Amino acid sequence: MKRHQFIFFAIIALMSLGCDKDENNPEEPIEESFFFEDGFETQNDLVDELFPSNGNRWSTIQQTNPTNATNEISISNTEFNEGQNALRILAYQSDSDLSKVDIEKNGLNIVSGDKVIIKADFFIVGTESIENLLLLDLECCSCWDPNVGDNYGSENQCPGVRLMMSGGNDYLSIERGKISGTTIQQTDFAFPRNQWVTVQWEMTMSDSENGLNRLIINETEVINQTGMNMPNAQVFADVFLNQGIDFTLQEPTFYERVQIGATANPTAGNMELFVDDFSIKVE
Known part of the structure; x- marks a missing residue:
């Protein structure tokens, strides 16, 4: 009997030591991450192939045509950077309607504190000025105040950050106007034309000035440069209050979609460009 009691208490003691060890050294939580990439490869050179029924590629096409022209989006098998295909975009110049044609990936959940790395290859045709051409957007449509609706303009209902040509012609910069920030502009490196160019955009997301914004070409x-790169509730409230509008940024605030292509073409000319080797990583 005594032997059985000894074994019993020994087992209890070992179990207690095991519990103490687990409590003192808990397992590291597994951090969730997100990664999506697409080289626009297809079997039959059809844009529809980018939208399979299982939803594991792209979500939709955004297209706004100017009055007297129809923008184009297609798969190219003649101009590409890797593989055998790239995405071809032809965006006519804007008139009273802001000309757009791009491809969109929904279902993201990018929040403050996340590190985001977006990479893509671009080939922009021609040598004319492309100032104000927008190539890539991160947007938060769900954070718009539904009580304000489109009274402030439908173009502004998806706040976000964007890559835009700025600085007089073709200097790719980080545009923050839709979150009431200034453009983070550079005029040292002109965007190469008529050749493939790799763009890498890195951010540590924040609605305050400690966000990180890095662009590599x-x-x-x-x-x-540090700076805000997500909508800030107080900034939005103050900006709208100056116009007599009561605005409440919706929570949780997160970027839920990315767009790439000619996300807006307010330039003086028509733009033809190609996109290849897109990826977005969220940590």
Whole structure:
């Protein structure tokens, strides 16, 4: 009997030591991450192939045509960077309607504190000025105040940050106007034309000035600056209050979609461009 009691208490003691060890050294939580990439490869050179029924590629096409022209989006098998295909975009210049044609990935959940790395290859045809051409957007449509609706303009209902040509012609910069920030601009590295160019956009997301904004073009860092890169509730409330509008930024606030292509073409000319090797990583 005594032997059985000894074994019993020994087992209890070992179990207690095991519990103490687990409590003192808990397992590290597994951090969730997100990664999506697409090289626009297809079997039959059809845009529809980018939208399979299982939803594991792209979500939709955004297209707004100017009055007297129809923008184009297609799969190219003649101009590409890797594989055998790239996405071809032809965006006619804007008139009273802001010209757009791009491809969109929904279902993201990018929040403050996340590190985001977006990469893509672009080939922009021609040598004319492309100032104000927008190539890539991160947007938060769900954070717009539904009580305000489109009274402030439908173009502004999806606040976000964007890559835009700025600085007089073709200097790719980080545009923050839709979150009431200034453009983070560079004028040292002109965007190469009629050739494939690799763009890498890195951010540590924040609605305050401690966000990180980094832009790399063909392995050359052109921007590395702190600053807000997500909508800020107080900033939005103050901006709208100046116009007599009561605005409440919706929570939780997160970027739920990314768009790439000619997300807006307010330039003086028509834009033809190609996109390849897109990826977005969220940590």
